[in-house]
Amino acid sequence: MDAVLDVFLDIFTQPAVIVALIALIGLSAQSKSFSDVLKGTVRTLVGFLVLAAGAGVVVGALNPFGEMFQTAFDVQGVVPNNEAIVAQALLEYGSTAALIFFFGMIVNIVLAATTRFKYIYLSGHVAFYIAAMFAVILSVAGFDTWAVILWGSIAQGIYMVVSPALVQPFMRQVTGTDDVALGHTGGAGIALSGWVARLTRGKGTSKSTEDITFPKGLGFLRDTTVIVALSMAIIYVIVGVFAGAGYIESELSAGQNFIVYLLLQAATFSAGVFIILAGVRVVLAEIVPAFKGISEKLVKNAKPALDVPIVFTFAPNAVLIGFIASFVGGIVGMLGMVALGTAIIIPGVVAHFMTGAASGVIGNAVGGRRGAVLGAFANGVAITFLPLFLLPVLGDMGLSNATFSDADYGVFGLALGGLSSAGGQVAIIVGILASLVALFVITVVMRLRDNRRIAAQPVEEPAV
Amino acid sequence: MTKFLAVCSTGLGSSFMVHMNIEKVLKELEIDGIEVDHTDLGSVAPSQADAVFVGRDIAEAASHLDDVVVLTSIIDLGELREKVRSAAERHGHTTS
Numbered sequence A: 001m002d003a004v005l006d007v008f009l010d011i012f013t014q015p016a017v018i019v020a021l022i023a024l025i026g027l028s029a030q031s032k033s034f035s036d037v038l039k040g041t042v043r044t045l046v047g048f049l050v051l052a053a054g055a056g057v058v059v060g061a062l063n064p065f066g067e068m069f070q071t072a073f074d075v076q077g078v079v080p081n082n083e084a085i086v087a088q089a090l091l092e093y094g095s096t097a098a099l100i101f102f103f104g105m106i107v108n109i110v111l112a113a114t115t116r117f118k119y120i121y122l123s124g125h126v127a128f129y130i131a132a133m134f135a136v137i138l139s140v141a142g143f144d145t146w147a148v149i150l151w152g153s154i155a156q157g158i159y160m161v162v163s164p165a166l167v168q169p170f171m172r173q174v175t176g177t178d179d180v181a182l183g184h185t186g187g188a189g190i191a192l193s194g195w196v197a198r199l200t201r202g203k204g205t206s207k208s209t210e211d212i213t214f215p216k217g218l219g220f221l222r223d224t225t226v227i228v229a230l231s232m233a234i235i236y237v238i239v240g241v242f243a244g245a246g247y248i249e250s251e252l253s254a255g256q257n258f259i260v261y262l263l264l265q266a267a268t269f270s271a272g273v274f275i276i277l278a279g280v281r282v283v284l285a286e287i288v289p290a291f292k293g294i295s296e297k298l299v300k301n302a303k304p305a306l307d308v309p310i311v312f313t314f315a316p317n318a319v320l321i322g323f324i325a326s327f328v329g330g331i332v333g334m335l336g337m338v339a340l341g342t343a344i345i346i347p348g349v350v351a352h353f354m355t356g357a358a359s360g361v362i363g364n365a366v367g368g369r370r371g372a373v374l375g376a377f378a379n380g381v382a383i384t385f386l387p388l389f390l391l392p393v394l395g396d397m398g399l400s401n402a403t404f405s406d407a408d409y410g411v412f413g414l415a416l417g418g419l420s421s422a423g424g425q426v427a428i429i430v431g432i433l434a435s436l437v438a439l440f441v442i443t444v445v446m447r448l449r450d451n452r453r454i455a456a457q458p459v460e461e462p463a464v
Numbered sequence B: 001m002t003k004f005l006a007v008c009s010t011g012l013g014s015s016f017m018v019h020m021n022i023e024k025v026l027k028e029l030e031i032d033g034i035e036v037d038h039t040d041l042g043s044v045a046p047s048q049a050d051a052v053f054v055g056r057d058i059a060e061a062a063s064h065l066d067d068v069v070v071l072t073s074i075i076d077l078g079e080l081r082e083k084v085r086s087a088a089e090r091h092g093h094t095t096s
Helices: A002-012 A015-029 A034-073 A082-114 A124-140 A145-175 A187-199 A224-243 A245-252 A258-298 A316-340 A349-399 A407-460 B014-028 B077-090
Strands: A077-080 A119-121 A303-306 B002-008 B034-040 B051-055 B068-071
Touching (some): A015 A034, A015 A082, A015 A258, A034 A224, A034 A245, A034 A258, A077 A082, A082 A119, A082 A145, A082 A258, A082 A349, A119 A258, A124 A145, A124 A349, A124 A407, A145 A187, A145 A303, A145 A349, A145 A407, A187 A349, A187 A407, A224 A245, A245 A258, A258 B034, A349 A407, B014 B034, B014 B051, B014 B077
Parallel strands (some): B002 B034, B002 B051, B051 B068
16 A cells, blocks of 8 residues: 555655646546547646756756855855746745645636636736745745645735736836736836836936937847847856966866857756746646636636736837836846945846836836936846845745845845744735735725725715 | 747746737637647747747847747737738648
């Protein structure tokens, strides 16, 4: 009997198997044909293994980077890159992360159906990354696996409605409707941009970014593979020059010319991210449509919360301005860390592009050019310091050379981590339940206010 | 079989949404025989698909591809419906 149980455990503790089972359920729920279900399930199984293989490639390229950074500056250098850290986290916490992701979607649908927070979080890739972070933080806090999954799923569901809600007041200004929301882990930083733009708006005289004509030819910035390879090449070469050619050629590259070695490591890092993205794409392709289909049936007036590029088309100039302003914020933040002598968070180009660009668009809609620049700059500073504060919360993961990059990981991760250090597991449970209650209280308060408004209306109308 | 491809910079979020919306629109228009998928700008090659759908912000970066359909707003289903309809007609599908 024990032998059977062991085999059972061997199968069901494998993250790839868990993810494949989730796909199986998702595909069956859409009443797909047998061949589609089989195909999708196998593709998901393989997709997850592709993702894990990409993790190995990224880690292989990051290890020498960490050693060089340590040698050159005598502090830890950390690259905020979601793909790199998530892939590492999944190696250890893959099964719990996958289950949190799955049950979190269900909690999301339940909350959207029962509260005023009608958001359905459809950016599966970043939702998956958040689930991985919750799995790590709750495991580090010492919960049993079942409790990690239970509280993680509730936290995940809450996250999936709260993050879009933070940005929604500004999204309405960008899109002119209340039908679409933003679902991205940059949410808190993008909302920060909106607030900064509103505070600095003054008389609102700053013109829109879209009145500027920009030179063409920056289109390559949109190609993630190219931009990651180029930016990592610059970072690797700078750090490598400080670490010294002699050190690299004797300790790391086995005699290979150090510049050649550094460029190849940077390209390898990008190759790893490419592999991870391919794996994530395959995994999500089978799961997200089921989530979308089910939520459309169950939630009236649902607002889909979608990935950041949906706002890019509203203000293409603000995209570029926001990226640059955010990146400058990242460099300023990094110089601050050098001065303070902490671990150093290197500006992650992809994060500054995605969330900085969205911050620029939001900032522009609220406060014109000034809003776009100042808002995105604030986002850039935030996504540099938040990952620094997050490092201790992640336990052993915090010691690796990569970390989570966007603002929401910092804000929500620190909230859980703060509760954990304040009062351990009990505080985390109380905090999660309190947030849940808060969502329902807000719903009731808003409903009462609406009812009062409707009740008050006939009185306001002049008597005929 | 005709193939439509939605493309964005990472091939994860917005291209996936456009992909699902194209499928929805094709069903509404009762057009069969078109396969839809999504991918990232880095791995897409010319002649990989009959028509490629992108947001206007990455139109320039995708200009080397065949039959690029540029969407002014990637969340506007009305625009997508018209552009999917004309793309389907261009590739020999009869539409109602």
